[in-house]
Amino acid sequence: MEAALRAGKPVFWQNPHRRPVAELRADMSGLLADIREAAARFSRFAPLLADLFPELRPTGGVIESQLLPLPESVGAGGGREPVFLKADHLLPVAGSVKARGGFHAVLAVTERLAMDAGLLAGPDADHRLLGEARSRAFFAGHTLSVGSTGNLGLSIGILGRALGFAVTVHMSHDARAWKKEKLREAGATVVEHAEDYAAACATARALAAADPANHFIDDENSRDLFLGYAVAGLRLPAQLRPLGIVVSPERPLCLHLPCGVGGAPGGIALGARLALGDGALAVFVEPTEAPCLLLGLATGRHEAVSIKDMGLSGRTIADGLAVPRPSGLVCRLVAPMVDGVCTVTDAAMADHVAAAWKRAALRLEPSAAAGLAGPAMVRAAGLPRLAGRTPSHIVWGTGGGMLPDEAFEEILAMGEGRG
Ligand SMILES: Cc1ncc(COP(=O)(O)O)c(C=O)c1O
Incomplete structure (x- = not known):
């Protein structure tokens, strides 16, 4: 073998x-x-x-x-x-399949932040409140970040931006150009790394650790x-x-x-x-x-x-x-x-x-x-x-x-x- x-x-x-x-x-x-x-x-x-x-x-x-x-x-x-x-x-x-894991990770951060900030009274409150201007203004003060070979970044970028978050996607050298373009169109920041996936993740993790408003979705450990x-x-x-x-x-x-x-x-x-x-x-x-x-x-x-x-x-x-x-x-x-x-x-x-x-x-x-x-x-x-x-x-x-x-x-x- x-x-x-x-x-x-x-x-x-x-x-x-x-x-x-x-x-x-x-x-x-x-x-x-x-x-x-x-x-x-x-x-x-x-x-x-x-x-x-x-x-x-x-x-x-x-x-x-x-x-x-x-x-x-x-x-x-x-x-x-x-x-x-x-x-x-x-x-x-x-x-892609990332609409499952990636979306769930974004929704979990969103719900936690919203409850801590009093935007949702509890888990059973009407979550459509989070689409209102007051909530979006709150999420705009937070960044979701992720290391990605492409599809995970896309899922987090698209949903994160739709909710009003700032999103930064760190992409490995393997990531395809069209995925980067779609992300930029959605309003995410794309950071291109010359290294492989593990290295892109490591950089993203370290940057997020230094900023309490930066929520790193850790593909290697989430x-x-x-x-x-x-x-x-x-x-x-x-x-x-x-x-x-x-x-x-x-x-x-x-x-x-x-x-x-x-x-x-x-x-x-x-x-x-x-x-x-x-x-x-x-x-x-x-x-x-x-x-x-x-x-x-x-x-x-x-x-x-x-x-x-x-x-x-x-x-x-x-x-x-x-x-x-x-x-x-x-x-x-x-x-x-x-x-x-x-x-x-x-x-x-x-x-x-x-x-x-x-x-x-x-x-x-x-x-x-x-x-x-x-x-x-x-x-x-x-x-x-x-x-x-x-x-x-x-x-x-x-x-x-x-x-x-x-x-x-x-x-x-x-x-x-x-x-
Ligand atoms: C199309 C596609 N299939 C499968 C996978 C594998 O998922 P995981 O990295 O969670 O094993 C990915 C990951 O990005 C993917 O983009």
Whole structure:
């Protein structure tokens, strides 16, 4: 495994520390209560969100995506198992999975500040008050800051600015130009770093520590981010029921989750396993050049590892996954929850972007298309839990809905002729 990882070849690591949900429930009861509270927070803010963003009016401010069946030629990787795409690339407002964690983190800061300042009498007060001039003037005196490879910054920039906050986004060298432009259009300050993601985060963290009115949303260490993603897992059973998908250890459901620092896949995996039990399997998918979570979990060294220790560059077309170190908080929470972590090459991601577009008219960015490699990798890995069983699969389409035409065409050209 180590030689293949160093050589940038695709690998599948099976997690020997995975434990049955029944053993974890007692330890996780506090966390489950916090995930439910995050879901309640989204509900409290829904009327305000519907006021702020006209596209949310049809759902009354609820931000959710559909589960779409995928044609065999896109996700099944030569197999016959049913594959669905969780269309988070079409999540309103932010166009990526970051509309879950990123938005929740912003809403948690907003609610806390508003209650401390007496703008909200309590959590059950009408949150639409926070859209009024008095509240906006108050938020204008506060800054939200974040380090981002792109999509997290976009989610925090768009929502933060809509609420009236000043927003500063520190972006690593991997961040795409169009994401920076969209942020500037929203009125956020974009600080461009010549270094990688971990370095951009470190600078942002240090600057925020020196200013009490600067609230740093720490992607490498944020429970609020994690909780926002986890809400998606809790909502899965209600989405599976109408599709006739019943999950049990005999009828397993495999989730394929693109992974950067681990917050998005970790939160979703944990929420899904708590909601669906041991029939839910979680597989994280990372670029061959940036398998930070695989290294963190496989070595048990969590955030103390870096992909650079393996001589890997971190350079990948999957900008959202171009991360050298995993989140330690996530590693500790998900170590018993994950079934495996696999890696995928840039060439394969480009192929999957092209195939998803040509055969299913899906506009995915490479980070999101990474998950499409999962079903075939799982089959080849021969997980004991799946022996003699036919799993269903959900590939989490984590982003791409906002890709401008030129950026999308550039990516398509990389997979051209092969998709
Ligand atoms: C499109 C997309 N997918 C997946 C991820 C991974 O999320 P995380 O870094 O929380 O693991 C990101 C992160 O930015 C992303 O932008």
